Amino acid sequence: MKTKISTLLLLPFFALLMVTSCQEEVVDITPPADSEALSATSPLTASMSSVSKMDGSKDNIIDNASCLSIELPVTVVVKGLEIIIDSEEDYKVIEAIFKEFDDDNDSLEFIFPITIITAEHDDIVINNAAELKEFVDECRGENEDDDDIECIDFKYPISFSVYDVNFQVVDVITVENDKQLYRFLKRVKNSDFLASLNFPVTMVLADGTEIVVNNNQELENTIDDAKDACDEDDDNDYGDDDFTKERLDEYLQICPWVVHEFKRNNQDNTVGYKEYALNFKEDGVVRMRARNGDILTGTWSTRVTKRGALLKLEFDTLADFTLEWVVYDIEYGKIKLYETGGNRIIMKKNCDVVIDITKERIEDYLKECLWRVARLQVEGTTNSEKDYIGTPLKFFENNLVKIRLNGEFVSGEYEIGVTNSGFFLQIFLVDRPNLKLEWSITFLEPGLIKLENENNKMVLKKHCADDDINYIDDVLITWEWEVALYKEGDEDKTENYFMYTIDFLDDGWVKVTDPNNGIIDGNWLAYRNDGLYLGMHYGIEPPFEALNHRWKIAKITQEEAGTKARVELKDLNANGEIERILILEKKE
Structure with a gap:
């Protein structure tokens, strides 16, 4: 019997579990202190209401109004x-028509009736241009201060506890979008x-x-810090191609930019x-990193014209990028460039x-942390990474690399080299032919390395333990476990694991003892x-070969009075639907 784990205070982790658990599970809710109850007149209630207002600036090019x-x-009829x-x-399309001619009047007409949506999420039918003008005139002008907060949003769903006058919970309300939140808060402000x-x-x-925020004060501070931290784009144009030259230059130089589409x-x-990644320097120099690591140097400049x-x-050796591009659209963290003739970045x-x-x-x-094989494609086959579940790599000084197998690190060698085409990583590990290859380093950023050669691709992801990971490790190592439930779809296969004992050891080895004391x-x-996630790999031994998988941790609970320690795991398909469920419980 293992020693019982000491109590760990890890509120963020338990919070995560509450979010990821099934909707039908019962959640115990403690009545809040007075400071946590929403007040009809509190600044937080007002701020939340402003965040949930409808942002009407996205269609200003057709209605010239940011409040609807x-x-x-x-x-519509345009020209x-x-x-x-x-x-x-x-x-x-409207913007392209407006920009086709520089000296004409950019206007359009609606075919009525139309429906407008106000900042308060009300739908109103408008029958003619005069009625529409009345509502537009009530909005504030371009880029004037308004009540809505557009620089921060809630990630839905969220929920509220509703209380009676004695602070007893009478209902739990789930809110799925801004409209529902705004109307809920309106009732709070009306003291309903x-x-x-x-x-x-x-x-x-x-x-x-x-x-992630954990209380009212954190939420109020977060909204207050963010409310003026972006351009709300409350002008009567589409996107942000109306940037000044100074703002555009500053924006380009903030960080490197990575190509996602190119025509x-x-x-x-x-x-x-x-x-491909571009880094715009303040001296008009742009440095581009190709996927193979090559660095190309060119020049860049901006100007603002009637076209935007x-x-x-300009690059001496890269004609495809050498062009004066129109800044077609700027979103937060994204830039779209185009030029006539089918050119787009x-x-x-x-x-x-x-x-x-x-x-x-x-x-x-x-050398910073462990690295796990997140993806491996060998000779066109997919899912080769399944053989490396639970077997991270560790890189050391003097070209030493180790892979953790059954609780032991097996040593090998690695080498970083440079060729005319860029940098490569070569790994030498016994009995690991899929890794014993020369890999070109095609992409490098914190937490991620992409490698490939003629017929193979591999992605390594950095694994550094944090508080949540340490908590999971401690819970798993503390007890011995048994399979309480294993379902594939609607088929219950729990009986295949009767009398097996699962023992997670702190060196990454998991040992299973069968009813005949086999290992x-x-x-x-x-x-x-x-x-x-919890990755487990048991080789080809039945029935545990079916559990070789990277399981999403849905819920994990420590042992409490009258309650067993329990780990709930799920296998989700590409659509987020549950295909398999595995539940482990502490073995008595």
Whole structure:
């Protein structure tokens, strides 16, 4: 019997488990302190309401009003052309028509009736231009301060506990979108009931960054810090191609930009240029890193004309990029460039990309933590990485590399080399022919290395333990376990694992004892990858070969009075649907 683990205070982890657990599970909710209850007049209630208001700036090119939007589809007439706008992408068609001529009046007419959506999420039918003008006139002018907060959003769903006057829970309300949140808060402000937000809650900034908050004060501070941290784009144009030259130059130089789409002369060259990275320097020099590590140097400059903002790129040895591009659209963390004749580039900001790679930098990077084989494609076959579940690599000084197998590190060698085509990584490990290859380093950023050669591809992801991982490790190591449930779809196969004992050891070895005291050896690793996972590999021994998988951790609980320690694992398909369920419980 193992020693019982000491109590660990890891609230963020338990919060994560609450978010990822099934909706039908019962959640115990403690009545909040007065400071956590939402007040009708509190600044937090007002801020949350402002965040949940409808942002009407996306369609300003057709309605010239940031406090309302036109419900789609809608039919408009532009320069004699009748156009049906089905989606936000069609706003670009309107912009292209407006920009076709520089000295005419950019206006359009609606085919009425239309429906507008107000900042308060109300739908109102408008029958003529005069009615529409009344609502537009009530909006504030271009780029004037308004009440809505657009630089931060809630990540839905979120939930509220509703209380009676004695602070007894009478209901739990789930909110799925801004409209529902705004109307819920409106009832709070009308003092219809008492409510508190159930934490943790994830907030999403304009650039996609997510922030987890755990109480009212953190939420209020987070909203306050973010509310003026972006351009709300409350002007009457589509996108941000109305940047000044100074703002555009500053934006380009913030971080490296990675190519995600590329078309030249109507030829789609995305495959050839995807993940090329550009770094714009303040002296007009742009350095480009190709996938093979080559660094190309060119020049860049910008200017603003009646066509909009233009970005000129010039490379001596890269004609495809050498062009003066129109800055077609700027979103948070994304730039779209185009030029007539079928030319288009989409780049995304990535501050973690390393442009100037050196052999020493790669070596230092590899030594930071363990590395797990996240993806391996050998000779066209997929899912070869399954053989490396729970077997991370560790790179040391003096070209020493080790792979952890059944709790022991098996030693080998590695080498970082340089060729005319870039940097390569060569690994020498006994009985691991799939790794014993020369791999070109095609992409390098914190936490991720992409490698490939003529017929093979591999992705290594960095594994550094954090508090949540340490907690999972401690729970698993503390007890011996048994399979309490194993289901494949609707088929219950739990009986196949009757009388087996699973023992997770702290060196990454998992030992299974069968009813006849036979031993099955395996490997395990708890890690983070857009969530928490437990990778297990038991070789080809039945029935445990069916459990060789990277399982998503849905819930993990420590032993409490009257409750067994328990680990709930799920296997999800590409659509996020549950295909298999595995539940481990502490063995008595």
